[in-house]
Amino acid sequence: MTITITAFERSPDGGKGLARDTRVRWALEEAGLPYEVRLVSFRAMKEPAHLALHPFGQIPTYEEGDLALFETGSIVFHIAERHAGLLPNDANARARAITWIFAALNTVEPPILDLQTAKFLEGDKPWSKQRLPLIKERIGARLGELSDRLGENDWLDGAFSAGDLMMVHALLRLKPSGMLDEYPNLAAYVARGEARPAYQRAFAAQLAVFNGSHPIG
Numbered sequence: 086m087t088i089t090i091t092a093f094e095r096s097p098d099g100g101k102g103l104a105r106d107t108r109v110r111w112a113l114e115e116a117g118l119p120y121e122v123r124l125v126s127f128r129a130m131k132e133p134a135h136l137a138l139h140p141f142g143q144i145p146t147y148e149e150g151d152l153a154l155f156e157t158g159s160i161v162f163h164i165a166e167r168h169a170g171l172l173p174n175d176a177n178a179r180a181r182a183i184t185w186i187f188a189a190l191n192t193v194e195p196p197i198l199d200l201q202t203a204k205f206l207e208g209d210k211p212w213s214k215q216r217l218p219l220i221k222e223r224i225g226a227r228l229g230e231l232s233d234r235l236g237e238n239d240w241l242d243g244a245f246s247a248g249d250l251m252m253v254h255a256l257l258r259l260k261p262s263g264m265l266d267e268y269p270n271l272a273a274y275v276a277r278g279e280a281r282p283a284y285q286r287a288f289a290a291q292l293a294v295f296n297g298s299h300p301i302g
């Protein structure tokens with residue numbers, strides 16, 4: 086059955102792979118699944134046809150036959166549950182890998198997104214600069230805790246899993262801030278994720294959209 090995802094027609098990140106279609110592309114690549122991409126403009130994302138797929142008018146969405154999903158946590162979990170390579174077979178290890186998906190989305194990513202919001206969406210507000218140290222402190226606390234847990238391991242819990250995929254993609258957003266470099270094991274963890282052939286393919290595919298070489302679809 087054909088899988089179709091949506092992605093920005095023109096990503097505001099300039100092809101850096103930070104838009105969340107990249108994590109879905111990455112999961113699909115890890116699972117070896119072919120997929121199609123429908124590009125949407127910011128305007129189209131808020132129109133009824135897209136809102137029927139995504140109630141919040143965002144990307145990415147995921148369509149497979151009769152099934153339409155939104156939210157990358159749910160999409161990546163859906164892929165991981167049905168295809169080898171993203172979740173361990175052992176029931177407890179699987180539950181722990183799923184826990185890391187939630188941890189990435191609910192615990193690590195929110196302060197990172199706050200930084201993005203404060204810098205780029207609220208940068209003109211008089212209080213924006215005052216908020217930055219507080220947000221950075223919160224991010225630093227999470228990074229410290231994550232760094233302690235990761236230690237010298239390659240991945241968060243045994244073999245690479247969908248939990249690592251989600252965590253690496255959430256952390257990638259911090260690269261320009263330099264904050265990751267304060268935690269060499271986390272910087273190496275992110276680099277390890279980026280070095281995976283499946284990530285490379287996902288990154289190249291989203292960059293092709295930005296460069297205009299993505300096939301029309």
Ligand SMILES: N[C@@H](CCC(=O)N[C@@H](CS)C(=O)NCC(=O)O)C(=O)O
Pocket residue numbers: 103104105106142143144145155156157158
């Ligand atoms: N929690 C959602 C967040 C989706 C999201 O924020 N998508 C961004 C792109 S990465 C978007 O569509 N932004 C445009 C908007 O919200 O209008 C998920 O993980 O799928």
